[in-house]
Amino acid sequence: MEGGGVDHLAEERQKSRFDVDEMKIVWAGSRHAFEVSDRVARLVASDPAFRKDNRNLLSRKELFKNTLRKAAYAWKRIMELRLTEEEAAKLRFFIDEPAYTDLHWGMFVPAIKGQGTEEQQQKWLPLAYKMQIIGCYAQTELGHGSNVQGLETTATFDPQTDEFIINSPTLTSSKWWPGGLGKVSTHAVAYARLIVNGQDHGVHGFIVQLRSLDDHMPLPGITVGDIGMKFGSGAYNTMDNGVLRFDHVRIPRNQMLMRVLQVTREGKVVQSDVPRQLIYGTMVYVRQTIVSDASSALSRAVCIATRYSAVRRQFGSQKGGPETQVIDYKTQQSRLFPLLASAYAFRFVGEWLKWLYTDVTQRLQANDFSTLPEAHACTAGLKSLTTSATADAIEECRKLCGGHGYLTSSGLPELFAVYIPACTYEGDNTVLLLQVARFLMKTVSQLGSGKQPVGSTAYMSRAEHLMQCRCSAQRVEDWLKPDVVLEAFEARALRMSVACAQNLSKFSNPEEGFAELSADLAEAAIAHCQLIVVSKFVEKLQQDIPGQGVKQQLQTLCFVYSLHLLHKHQGDFLSTGCITPKQASLANEQLRSLYSQVRPNAIALVDAFNYTDHYLGSVLGRYDGNVYPTLYEDAWKDPLNDSVVPDGYHEYLRPVLKQQLRNARL
Ligand SMILES: CC/C=C\C/C=C\C/C=C\CCCC(=O)SCCNC(=O)CCNC(=O)[C@H](O)C(C)(C)COP(=O)(O)OP(=O)(O)OC[C@H]1O[C@@H](n2cnc3c(N)ncnc32)[C@H](O)[C@@H]1OP(=O)(O)O
Ligand SMILES: Cc1cc2nc3c(=O)[nH]c(=O)nc-3n(C[C@H](O)[C@H](O)[C@H](O)COP(=O)(O)OP(=O)(O)OC[C@H]3O[C@@H](n4cnc5c(N)ncnc54)[C@H](O)[C@@H]3O)c2cc1C
Numbered sequence: 101m102e103g104g105g106v107d108h109l110a111e112e113r114q115k116s117r118f119d120v121d122e123m124k125i126v127w128a129g130s131r132h133a134f135e136v137s138d139r140v141a142r143l144v145a146s147d148p149a150f151r152k153d154n155r156n157l158l159s160r161k162e163l164f165k166n167t168l169r170k171a172a173y174a175w176k177r178i179m180e181l182r183l184t185e186e187e188a189a190k191l192r193f194f195i196d197e198p199a200y201t202d203l204h205w206g207m208f209v210p211a212i213k214g215q216g217t218e219e220q221q222q223k224w225l226p227l228a229y230k231m232q233i234i235g236c237y238a239q240t241e242l243g244h245g246s247n248v249q250g251l252e253t254t255a256t257f258d259p260q261t262d263e264f265i266i267n268s269p270t271l272t273s274s275k276w277w278p279g280g281l282g283k284v285s286t287h288a289v290a291y292a293r294l295i296v297n298g299q300d301h302g303v304h305g306f307i308v309q310l311r312s313l314d315d316h317m318p319l320p321g322i323t324v325g326d327i328g329m330k331f332g333s334g335a336y337n338t339m340d341n342g343v344l345r346f347d348h349v350r351i352p353r354n355q356m357l358m359r360v361l362q363v364t365r366e367g368k369v370v371q372s373d374v375p376r377q378l379i380y381g382t383m384v385y386v387r388q389t390i391v392s393d394a395s396s397a398l399s400r401a402v403c404i405a406t407r408y409s410a411v412r413r414q415f416g417s418q419k420g421g422p423e424t425q426v427i428d429y430k431t432q433q434s435r436l437f438p439l440l441a442s443a444y445a446f447r448f449v450g451e452w453l454k455w456l457y458t459d460v461t462q463r464l465q466a467n468d469f470s471t472l473p474e475a476h477a478c479t480a481g482l483k484s485l486t487t488s489a490t491a492d493a494i495e496e497c498r499k500l501c502g503g504h505g506y507l508t509s510s511g512l513p514e515l516f517a518v519y520i521p522a523c524t525y526e527g528d529n530t531v532l533l534l535q536v537a538r539f540l541m542k543t544v545s546q547l548g549s550g551k552q553p554v555g556s557t558a559y560m561s562r563a564e565h566l567m568q569c570r571c572s573a574q575r576v577e578d579w580l581k582p583d584v585v586l587e588a589f590e591a592r593a594l595r596m597s598v599a600c601a602q603n604l605s606k607f608s609n610p611e612e613g614f615a616e617l618s619a620d621l622a623e624a625a626i627a628h629c630q631l632i633v634v635s636k637f638v639e640k641l642q643q644d645i646p647g648q649g650v651k652q653q654l655q656t657l658c659f660v661y662s663l664h665l666l667h668k669h670q671g672d673f674l675s676t677g678c679i680t681p682k683q684a685s686l687a688n689e690q691l692r693s694l695y696s697q698v699r700p701n702a703i704a705l706v707d708a709f710n711y712t713d714h715y716l717g718s719v720l721g722r723y724d725g726n727v728y729p730t731l732y733e734d735a736w737k738d739p740l741n742d743s744v745v746p747d748g749y750h751e752y753l754r755p756v757l758k759q760q761l762r763n764a765r766l
Contacts, residue, residue: 123744189205210237214382360372391483407721410425438661482633499515571584
């Protein structure tokens with residue numbers, strides 16, 4: 101994507117055997133999406149106001165102020181250029197700096213849309229769209245995050261004044277973590293226990309104003325601030341994750357989000373026909389976006405590691421010739437190429453999940469709630485699977501880059517520090533897997549009852565076959581048959597779920613059984629989610645994909661993804677009897693051969709992500725591969741090199757050296 105000087109990776113690019121421009125469109129999702137993304141990425145990269153190479157040198161206060169400046173400037177550009185919602189979202193994405201705007205647009209607005217009545221939406225959304233108010237999503241408390249029904253903040257209806265009194269009764273009820281809360285938000289959707297006539301109606305969302313719109317001071321009864329520094333020096337510290345306490349703060353009754361449950365003027369609690377679980381709807385939405393974000397973060401790390409692996413040479417020089425590119429080592433390929441394949445796999449499963457979410461939203465609008473449990477299980481499971489894999493992969497990419505990967509200028513340490521909380525926020529990954537396991541156990545318990553499993557569990561309708569089938573792979577090539585691979589994954593997932601269900605049935609108290617078997621249940625959930633990713637990749641390949649060699653590359657990556665999982669989880673496949681040791685060994689042989697097919701195309705496959713050097717933010721991942729001169733020049737720019745003799749020499753170094761000299765003379 102970059103123009104300019106000598107391309108050190110040109111030879112690599114010539115090796116590729118497919119149409120990279122067409123692959124860019126597949127990656128983006130459509131030609132339109134590609135054009136928007138490409139245009140906005142260039143806009144951000146070419147604007148010095150969005151430079152980010154100085155972030156690590158700023159103090160927390162400077163860093164935060166810098167983020168406020170960028171967010172304000174971005175908003176100005178969005179207005180001036182009259183960007184569409186899609187373009188504005190892309191602009192925020194390429195600015196690549198966690199900010200309060202993520203939560204305003206990503207959670208506050210969706211919470212009002214999903215849980216507010218028509219009237220409430222009409223009142224609040226225009227204010228939020230124009231950023232006349234800025235909002236956050238204040239659910240988690242000091243004492244409870246995962247256990248949402250354990251939240252302690254109360255919203256007590258006062259029929260005398262037609263208001264709710266929002267209160268933080270204990271220290272542990274302090275809101276803790278919400279992004280954008282600490283220093284910016286004027287409003288919050290705050291989650292609190294609804295108390296009417298002394299009766300507790302569970303947790304609901306309330307729009308609460310926190311700060312004055314005149315001078316930004318907290319309103320009476322509100323105590324609010326930042327929770328302090330987080331992992332890494334720059335990284336997520338651009339975000340003001342906050343603490344918030346309410347001291348009997350009064351809000352009008354109509355500021356309770358009332359799509360699911362209404363409280364009337366008389367204090368009557370009326371349940372609408374919308375299911376209670378819709379209160380959790382914003383989390384379903386955000387989990388779905390997090391899956392797409394995983395493919396972005398993963399592809400970024402893989403792009404850096406792949407380009408650098410082609411630049412870096414160690415050992416193997418023949419007759420004074422060049423040494424071996426580290427990308428040619430089979431071990432490097434076996435660590436790197438599955439990650440490359442995973443980036444594509446997560447992209448496609450993310451696309452599918454977006455479709456699923458859109459479908460369930462349309463159904464909800466038509467009062468069809470039947471697919472909500474499926475949407476919850478898929479978003480929870482895939483959020484867990486893709487973020488865990490991506491966090492591990494970023495660290496693996498750092499190691500794949502050897503020592504230089506540990507330099508901030510590689511871009512990998514900051515990417516890791518920013519990314520890893522994705523395994524925790526929007527639902528701890530283990531807690532989410534257990535939600536999937538509950539869904540699976542329910543589905544298994546209904547097999548044979550006449551209720552056909554649908555959607556992501558449709559494969560369970562072939563339980564009789566999948567419980568006893570034997571894998572037909574007899575030769576290496578058989579592992580390139582989608583049906584063979586899919587059946588192995590289906591059989592493994594079903595057998596693991598059924599084994600859990602059988603073990604659960606031995607407990608007289610199902611909840612006790614669930615707790616005791618939770619580690620096995622989480623593994624069964626992972627097997628099910630991996631099956632979803634594999635099957636959505638296979639489905640993608642059934643589409644018409646234009647461009648010379650593009651489909652062929654995707655087929656190769658699909659099998660790399662599937663067979664590396666099969667290799668990694670051999671224990672599951674073997675112990676459930678889904679494959680034999682011989683078949684496992686054939687699959688591994690096929691995998692090795694696939695790596696050789698990926699090798700000449702590797703650079704082009706990461707070029708297809710179409711990342712600017714600005715977005716990548718990595719000396720090692722530069723498009724032109726001109727790594728060493730840039731690393732060398734950059735080192736001299738470090739403030740420590742401003743002076744040849746460091747500050748502190750006279751106070752702390754010279755006396756030590758002189759002392760040693762004196763001792764030596766004695
Ligand atoms: C565009 C960019 C967008 C945003 C920016 C992106 C990133 C920014 C960075 C950070 C943002 C992070 C924000 C946050 O972290 S917000 C806080 C998120 N918190 C959580 O995720 C908490 C996790 N806990 C839960 O989700 C749940 O409470 C629970 C673990 C599922 C609760 O379990 P349990 O106590 O068993 O459940 P109940 O509450 O009793 O409900 C049972 C019943 O409901 C079903 N259920 C649960 N969750 C959902 C859901 N989300 N949707 C639909 N249905 C749900 C559950 O299956 C069960 O159903 P039954 O049929 O079995 O009764
Ligand atoms: C960077 C960041 C941004 C955030 N932004 C927001 C925000 O904007 N708004 C907001 O409301 N919240 C936000 N959060 C909070 C976040 O949603 C919670 O931290 C998250 O849901 C995890 O909950 P917890 O902290 O209570 O973890 P805990 O539940 O305390 O987890 C601790 C450990 O216990 C385990 N565990 C817990 N329950 C179970 C169980 N039932 N079975 C087995 N194991 C279990 C977990 O697996 C984990 O290992 C943010 C958090 C972070 C880190």
